């Protein structure tokens with residue numbers, strides 16, 4: 001049947017791309033003198049159908065990332081119905097009015113970047129989950145807050161990152177697990193990820209449980225791993241080029 005053949009071909013393509021990405025991760029780990037199992041691959045399935053997410057789960061990827069609640073919530077429901085073992089990573093900018101929905105299915109929210117969002121997620125997690133919600137604080141390295149992230153750096157009068165970290169630590173139902181960034185377009189990725197690593201070490205000194213460093217995408221996973229990333233978020237290299245956003 002044509003549909004089945006299409007599904008078979010897609011699965012084969014995803015298997016090929018997955019083995020290429022795993023090889024890149026293994027090579028980057030070898031170059032950095034790290035074990036490949038120190039790095040968790042998150043497949044970013046945004047804009048791709050739930051059927052692709054299913055193929056990836058069948059191929060052994062259990063960490064899936066999404067950046068919009070409208071898309072993530074139905075996909076998470078669809079995969080939950082099939083009992084696929086999945087950890088959902090919410091990686092996009094999050095509006096406070098979506099906190100309740102995200103708290104229901106997310107296993108790790110990477111993009112907590114304000115005290116107000118931490119408070120909204122805490123309330124949502126208290127009411128709509130039976131266990132704490134793990135979160136990362138997203139760091140804006142260049143202070144371009146349009147792209148998300150809490151600001152750091154000498155020219156920021158109040159170090160926003162510290163306030164967000166404190167809000168998470170003092171919350172009822174959130175658990176601080178580490179930090180995340182998207183490398184600024186204008187920066188050399190290696191210096192961006194080295195800077196994130198230094199920030200992660202600072203946070204970990206006070207909060208030893210904050211061991212996750214989420215950094216690296218399709219184009220820059222190697223420098224991220226060289227700088228110590230524990231989680232890489234890979235979309236295009238695994239699933240193909242996304243259709244342009246309209």
Ligand SMILES: *Cc1c(COP(=O)(O)O)cnc(C)c1O
Nearest residue numbers: 044067091217218233234235236
């Ligand atoms: C889309 C996205 C990714 C994946 O990017 P690719 O270039 O497709 O690998 C990673 N992180 C965030 C925050 C994203 O929005």
